[in-house]
Amino acid sequence: MSSQRNDNEWIALIDTFLRLPRIPDDLCNDAELTENPNFQKLHRYINDLRDLSAALSRGDLQMFAYTKGYILSNMKALQANLRHLTWQTKQVAEGDFSQRVEFLGEFSDSFNEMTTKLQENNLELERLANVDFLTQIPNRRSAMQFLEQTFLLYKRTLRVFSIMIMDIDYFKSVNDTYGHDIGDKMLKHVSTTLRGVFRASDMFCRIGGEEFLAILPETNLAGAVCIAERVRSIMENAALDIGSAVPLKQTISIGVSNALPGDEKYNDIIIRSDNALYEAKENGRNRVYTNPPEDVGALLKSLSRTNAKRRQSRTADDSPPDEHGGSAAPPANIAE
Amino acid sequence: MTRKYKFFWDLIGDVEDGRPNLGDSVDLETYRLMQFTMRDVLEERFGTDVTDDIFFNAGKLAGREFFRQYIDPVESVDEFVSKTQSILKNKRIGILRLEEAMIDKGRVLLTIDEDLDCSGLPELDYETCIYDEGFISSLFECFTNEKWKAEEIDCWCTGARTCRFLVTQENCEAVNA
Numbered sequence: 001m002s003s004q005r006n007d008n009e010w011i012a013l014i015d016t017f018l019r020l021p022r023i024p025d026d027l028c029n030d031a032e033l034t035e036n037p038n039f040q041k042l043h044r045y046i047n048d049l050r051d052l053s054a055a056l057s058r059g060d061l062q063m064f065a066y067t068k069g070y071i072l073s074n075m076k077a078l079q080a081n082l083r084h085l086t087w088q089t090k091q092v093a094e095g096d097f098s099q100r101v102e103f104l105g106e107f108s109d110s111f112n113e114m115t116t117k118l119q120e121n122n123l124e125l126e127r128l129a130n131v132d133f134l135t136q137i138p139n140r141r142s143a144m145q146f147l148e149q150t151f152l153l154y155k156r157t158l159r160v161f162s163i164m165i166m167d168i169d170y171f172k173s174v175n176d177t178y179g180h181d182i183g184d185k186m187l188k189h190v191s192t193t194l195r196g197v198f199r200a201s202d203m204f205c206r207i208g209g210e211e212f213l214a215i216l217p218e219t220n221l222a223g224a225v226c227i228a229e230r231v232r233s234i235m236e237n238a239a240l241d242i243g244s245a246v247p248l249k250q251t252i253s254i255g256v257s258n259a260l261p262g263d264e265k266y267n268d269i270i271i272r273s274d275n276a277l278y279e280a281k282e283n284g285r286n287r288v289y290t291n292p293p294e295d296v297g298a299l300l301k302s303l304s305r306t307n308a309k310r311r312q313s314r315t316a317d318d319s320p321p322d323e324h325g326g327s328a329a330p331p332a333n334i335a336e
Numbered sequence: 337m338t339r340k341y342k343f344f345w346d347l348i349g350d351v352e353d354g355r356p357n358l359g360d361s362v363d364l365e366t367y368r369l370m371q372f373t374m375r376d377v378l379e380e381r382f383g384t385d386v387t388d389d390i391f392f393n394a395g396k397l398a399g400r401e402f403f404r405q406y407i408d409p410v411e412s413v414d415e416f417v418s419k420t421q422s423i424l425k426n427k428r429i430g431i432l433r434l435e436e437a438m439i440d441k442g443r444v445l446l447t448i449d450e451d452l453d454c455s456g457l458p459e460l461d462y463e464t465c466i467y468d469e470g471f472i473s474s475l476f477e478c479f480t481n482e483k484w485k486a487e488e489i490d491c492w493c494t495g496a497r498t499c500r501f502l503v504t505q506e507n508c509e510a511v512n513a
Contacts, residue, residue, distance in 0.1 A: 068461070073496035080447045080498055083435035096414055103449075
């Protein structure tokens with residue numbers, strides 16, 4: 001570079017370049033500078049450094065510097081990392097708690113701790129949203145989601161399923177006579193007693209007040225009646241110790257229905273079960289009714305005969321009992 | 337043309353059986369030695385442009401086979417990203433980070449840290465990850481069934497500390513708008 005400036009002038013010029021946000025106007029037309037390609041390259045580099053560092057300092061991550069070079073590249077790497085962090089934060093906001101930061105020192109630890117805690121809190125909130133606070137079994141929200149999925153599957157594949165609505169008989173009198181604490185204990189007692197009756201693939205939940213719902217996939221009306229009768233019988237004999245001489249016994253009434261080809265929404269099945277439950281209540285309580293109406297006694301006898309025949313014809317078979325206490329293979333008239 | 341070297345995954349062989357003592361990893365220097373000497377000879381024979389084209393297309397073929405072998409099936413963008421991040425890291429190819437992932441708008445900006453091909457190379461004044469460009473293009477093409485092109489905009493060889501790729505969908509209205 002054939003310089004007209006002496007060393008001190010160059011130092012002053014570079015100092016100006018480093019201090020000021022932009023090249024001063026009076027230097028723009030300086031021939032010695034504008035015609036010197038090396039100086040222009042350095043000038044572009046410094047300008048990019050200046051612009052990128054200014055953008056970063058105010059949190060603007062959108063500026064792109066195309067000039068190459070070590071210092072600028074380090075800043076671009078920082079910019080890229082911050083942009084990635086921004087993307088990760090958006091992912092976390094959308095529920096992707098798998099995001100972890102590895103490149104920002106102490107901040108990484110804080111970010112990762114935050115996402116871990118958010119994930120834990122989120123899981124707990126999800127659990128709370130789906131569980132009945134008192135009985136710790138699934139709640140109505142959870143039941144309706146399960147029912148909707150089961151119904152959609154039924155509409156697509158015609159895989160049978162049934163539901164049963166159970167209502168504790170004379171529950172109001174429990175509250176009125178013994179107080180709400182005992183009423184709550186009774187609700188817990190029913191849920192604890194019945195929880196083990198259902199299969200892991202069934203959904204047993206409290207849908208409000210003293211009302212419980214069970215959704216039974218792969219179970220036709222006869223099979224559901226069989227389970228309902230077992231539930232009724234268990235509750236008839238289950239006693240709640242309330243600290244008095246005589247333990248408290250409370251029966252339940254049950255309305256059962258199954259999905260039918262004409263059903264347009266899952267609520268159709270709920271309405272039928274509700275109607276059956278109403279019939280059970282009207283006809284004396286502590287009983288099982290179905291809708292469509294069936295002779296429950298005859299249904300159970302028929303089921304019992306079929307099961308006996310199956311057992312006889314399978315004497316050599318060592319199949320273990322299933323979760324309902326019957327044979328591992330379903331009775332012929334449970335799975336259609 | 338009768339093909340002698342057409343690629344299929346089994347050509348990689350049963351490494352576990354074949355290398356019971358040395359295992360499935362190899363020194364990075366050796367990998368780069370093979371790649372850069374091959375590039376040298378190709379350039380000498382066919383010129384720079386053809387060599388670059390060969391590397392880009394070899395990367396594309398590798399990306400396609402890699403997607404089939406390790407990433408497919410994927411249902412969502414999130415799954416595609418996280419699976420790709422995870423496999424690239426586990427195989428010690430590089431650390432993938434996304435800056436923008438507007439796949440629906442045909443534009444993705446990503447970085448590969450500690451890249452297999454270039455991290456630690458001397459400054460060369462040109463971007464060198466052409467094989468990576470092909471590889472990344474293919475991953476996006478396989479995932480979307482659309483045509484994508486990855487272009488390296490920052491590279492270790494040009495002074496950057498990370499490789500940065502702009503990946504755009506070709507003929508995407510949103511990109512061209």
